[in-house]
Amino acid sequence: MAEYIILRNRDFPDIHKLDVYRENGGYEGLAAALKKKPEEVTAIVKDSGLQGRGGAAFPTGVKWGFIPKDVFPRYVVANADESEPGTFKDREIIEKNPHQLIEGIAIACYAVQANTAYIYCRGEFKYPARILEEAIQQARKAGYLGKNVMGSDFSLEIYTHLGAGAYICGEETALLESLEGKLGQPRQRPPFPAVAGLYGKPTVINNVETLANIPPILIRGAEWYRTIGTEKSPGPKIFCLSGHVNRPGNYELPLGTSLRELIYEHGGGVREDRQIKAILPAGASAPLLTAEHLDVALDYESVVAAGSMLGSASIIVMDETTDMVWLTLKTSRFFRHESCGKCTPCREGTYWLVNILERIEHGQGTREDIALLERVANQIALSRPFCLLGDFATTVVLSGLKYFREEYENHIGEKLALSFPAHPQPLVESGRTAIPPSRDLPR
Ligand SMILES: Cc1cc2nc3c(=O)[nH]c(=O)nc-3n(C[C@H](O)[C@H](O)[C@H](O)COP(=O)(O)O)c2cc1C
Ligand code: SF4
Structure with missing residues (x-):
């Protein structure tokens, strides 16, 4: 990439400082937005084709357009829960380029006419949340937040909020529950948050990376944005x-x-x-x-x-050294632990997936267990769990069986060759590396 658009900290290492951010075009996107009507800002974001970067790839401008007219107050919530295993992009944006996120939030708030925004950070993001707090204070002092943003008649306050470390609170409706101080469990939809979100009011929820895309779109235009990426997935x-x-x-x-x-x-x-x-x-x-x-x-x-x-x-x-049964057990344990327990297919199903996989992994499985594993995973999906976490919990299991079924079968064969233990052995986590412990060692 010739030039960084989001991770601008790679080109300008001190861009977390307000003066460096400003010297390099910082808050020009907000200035450009404030000169337009809110609906024009939404139209530009719609034209850019930007899709949400939080996972679902929903068109951002379309989502903003769902906010009903004449219902106030409205809210914008930045989703900084970032709990998906292997995801660490939002953290870099927050820690190294925080003003681009704050500017993106301010533009989103102006577009939907929200005067309050929250940044919901995962519980472990204590340091990133501190960086955000500092950047918010700097931006406020410089007139980019607070009363009469940049001399306009638009006012905005942004607050950070730390979660308590639950993966499910990245799901937007569980996030809203948690932000309201309730148990983090998903809500029934509809109504969708755009209609009845935080405190029952219209709410836009966007991922950190999505929001960091907004200032460059406002500065350089939707057409420029569409020159990057593909026709259907721009940027x-x-x-x-x-x-x-x-x-x-x-x-x-x-x-x-x-x-x-x-x-x-x-x-x-x-x-x-x-x-x-x-x-x-x-x-x-x-x-x-x-x-x-x-x-x-x-x-x-x-x-x-x-x-x-x-x-x-x-x-x-x-x-090639990765043991797929180990991987499936690892991901299944994650979902069993993170299941919020609200609905039966996910709460009970993830328990049984782990149970069967532990049997296979620890030398107590039979060939029938492979069919049972598949049936349980399919049943979770067919029972339509209340939120997508239930579906997520089945994907590695089913695709593992689709591509590597033989390995599961061989695994059972190998484990059986080691003979059943007289008493069930304690089940030990395989550790954090993707290399399974030697099968010859007693565990
Ligand atoms: C179980 C689960 C976990 C999720 N975790 C996150 C997360 O950590 N961060 C995030 O931005 N979106 C997460 N999402 C997606 C959000 O529900 C929502 O779609 C997203 O924040 C919307 O922002 P976007 O339109 O900018 O992508 C998760 C969804 C599910 C079902
Ligand atoms: S699928 Fe059900 S139990 Fe699982 S996280 Fe969602 S609501 Fe909770």
Whole structure:
């Protein structure tokens, strides 16, 4: 990428400082927005084709347009929950380029005429939240926030709010519950937050990266934005690359960049030149891809066509040494732990997925367990869990079985060869690395 649009801290390391941000075009997007009518700002964002970067890829300008007329107050909430395994892009924006997020929020608030905004940070983001607090104070002092923003008749206050460390609070309606001080569990939809969100009032919820796209769109225009990325997925995207690659990290690239380019050109290839076995393109929440998918373009449509989802673009690469049963158990444990317990398919289903996988992983599984695993995962999906977390919990299980079924079967064979333990052994977490512990060692 010739120039960074979101991670501008890579070009200007001190851009977290207000004066450096201002010297490099900072708050010019807000100034441009304030000269237009709010609905014109929404129209520009709509024309840009920007899609939400929080996972669902919903068109941002369209979402802003859903705010009903004549209902006040309205709110804007920046989703900084960033809890998807392997996602670490919002953190870099907040810590290194916080004013671009604040400016994006201010423009969004002006477009929907909201005078209050919240930034909901995941519970572990204590340091990023402090950086935001400082930047908000600086912006307020300089007249970009507070009463009569930049001399206009528009006023705005932004507050940060720390969650308590629950993955489900990244889901927008659970987030709103949590922000209201209630138990973080999803709400029934409709009504959607645009109609009845925070405190029952119209609310726009956008991801941090989505909002950081707004100032450059206002400064350089929708047409310019559409020159980046693909026709259906315009703009730049931050890809969070991790796993068995030589250079993990955040890579800001045009949407539509191929997986191969991301992994081999930017990520420096796979460690020790090993073969790729599987790729998680959206953290723990979307079906696996394999080495056959390396030429898939990383845009929202192409990844769906390949049988998965781009989501928040947290791309975890696994080499040939990865044990897929271990991976499936790891992700299933995550969802069992994070299930909020509100609905039966997810609460009970994730428990049973882990139960069966532990049996297979710890030498107590039978071939019937593989069919049972598949049935439980399908049943969770068919029972229509209350929110998407329930569906997410099934994706690695089902795609693991689709691409690597033989490995599950062999796994059972190998484990049986080690003979059943006389008494069930304590179940030990395999640790944080993707390399399973040696199967020859007693656990
Ligand atoms: C279980 C679950 C977890 C989610 N976690 C996040 C998150 O951490 N951050 C985020 O921005 N969106 C998350 N989302 C998506 C939000 O519900 C929502 O779609 C998003 O914040 C909207 O912003 P956008 O339109 O800018 O993408 C999650 C959704 C689900 C179902
Ligand atoms: S699907 Fe899971 S996380 Fe979502 S409401 Fe049901 S129990 Fe809670």
